[in-house]
Amino acid sequence: MRLILLGPPGAGKGTQADVLAAHYGVPHVSTGDLFRYNLRQGTPVGLEAKGYLDRGVLVADDVTGRMVAERIDREDAAPGFILDGYPRNLAQGEDLEEMLRVRRLHLDRAVAVDVPEDVVLSRITGRRLCPSCGATYHILYSPPAQEGRCDRCGAELLQRPDDRAETVTVRLGVYRDETAPLLAFYRERNLLETVSGLGSVDEVTARIREVLHD
Ligand code: AP5
Numbered sequence: 001m002r003l004i005l006l007g008p009p010g011a012g013k014g015t016q017a018d019v020l021a022a023h024y025g026v027p028h029v030s031t032g033d034l035f036r037y038n039l040r041q042g043t044p045v046g047l048e049a050k051g052y053l054d055r056g057v058l059v060a061d062d063v064t065g066r067m068v069a070e071r072i073d074r075e076d077a078a079p080g081f082i083l084d085g086y087p088r089n090l091a092q093g094e095d096l097e098e099m100l101r102v103r104r105l106h107l108d109r110a111v112a113v114d115v116p117e118d119v120v121l122s123r124i125t126g127r128r129l130c131p132s133c134g135a136t137y138h139i140l141y142s143p144p145a146q147e148g149r150c151d152r153c154g155a156e157l158l159q160r161p162d163d164r165a166e167t168v169t170v171r172l173g174v175y176r177d178e179t180a181p182l183l184a185f186y187r188e189r190n191l192l193e194t195v196s197g198l199g200s201v202d203e204v205t206a207r208i209r210e211v212l213h214d
Contacts, residue, residue, distance in 0.1 A: 001026055001080040002105060003212075004087070004096075006182060007113035009171045010124035011197045012204060014136060016113065017084040019205050023214075026080040029071050031064055031088070033134060038067075040131070056162050056170035058088055058178065065095045072099070080108075089178040093185045110186035111208055115197035117172060124168050128157040142201070 001024040005013040014030055021028035035053060038046030045067060052059040068086050071077065087093040100106060115123075126139040128148075132155035137144050144151050162171065186192040193211040197204050 001082070002100075002107050003080075004083045004107065004110040004186075005113060006110055006179070006186075007197060008115065008117070008120050008175045008179075009168065010120040010127070011113040011115040012123070012201070013084045013113055015201055016204060016208060017082045019201070020208065021082045023209075024080065024082070026082060027071075027074075027076050029068070029077070029081045029083050029086070031068060031085040033084075034067055034071065035059060053162055054167070056167040057174055061089070061091050061095060064088075064092065065099070068096070069099055072103075087182060090181055090185060093182050107191060109193055109212060110182075110191045111211065112183055112192060112194045113197040113204065113208075114194055119198065120172070121168065124163050125165070127160065127163055129160055130155050131158050 003020065005017055007013050014028075014033070017028040017030065035046065035049040039050055039053070040046070045063060048063055049059045058064075064086065068083075072081055083096075087096050096107075123138065123141070126141065128137045128139060128144075129135075130137075130150035130153065133150060133153045135150055135152050136142075137150075137157060144157065148157050149155070150157055162168075183192060183194075193208075195204065195207040195211060
């Protein structure tokens with residue numbers, strides 16, 4: 001299973017990618033998570049990405065592409081992957097095609113998770129993240145058992161720095177201008193499926209599995 005999840009910030013791509021990765025037994029490859037991991041580790045990629053993440057704009061395509069190529073070459077991605085957050089513009093869509101072509105691999109589907117902006121905003125402002133294990137919560141829709149603490153590892157939950165209102169506005173603009181054209185790109189290749197991202201996490205998962213004929 002080689003799948004791309006597309007959709008605006010806060011659409012629930014990461015949440016769905018986690019569920020689908022466990023279901024299909026393939027890794028969830030999130031470029032946002034990879035950048036945040038590199039940032040915490042203080043790697044050269046993390047240091048380069050920091051300014052872009054803080055502003056809510058896209059990190060350079062070559063840096064991002066190298067990071068993705070390195071990740072999908074790992075052994076655990078041999079049976080496939082769920083890509084979340086990549087590609088993010090037309091150039092990255094073409095880079096990914098080339099990346100897969102030279103590896104003699106193909107993409108099964110690109111699934112766009114469609115959520116209106118007002119819902120996206122409420123999902124993003126309520127999101128809390130565990131800085132230690134990466135688990136994601138929402139203060140209303142999927143709260144932790146103990147307020148402010150991660151269920152999995154007990155660490156204190158934080159708000160992502162780029163979830164501040166002014167940065168979210170920039171990220172939504174980047175999605176409209178740079179990422180949304182990928183919908184036509186994958187439609188032309190007969191790979192695009194669109195599902196509504198409204199409703200519960202389980203309802204959205206069921207819709208995705210339905211379009212994947214699973
Ligand atoms: P990234 O981390 O990819 O952020 P994003 O695309 O903006 O997506 P989000 O993580 O905000 O949202 P999501 O759709 O995964 O939603 P989630 O499941 O968390 O990117 C961050 C930055 O990294 C970028 O701005 C850029 O700088 C850089 N970057 C990343 N990729 C790049 C690339 N390819 N090229 C260049 N730069 C790149 O859900 C959101 C909330 O809603 C959560 O609290 C969740 O619990 C809740 N929720 C989820 N589903 C539901 C539901 N059905 N009902 C109710 N609540 C729900």
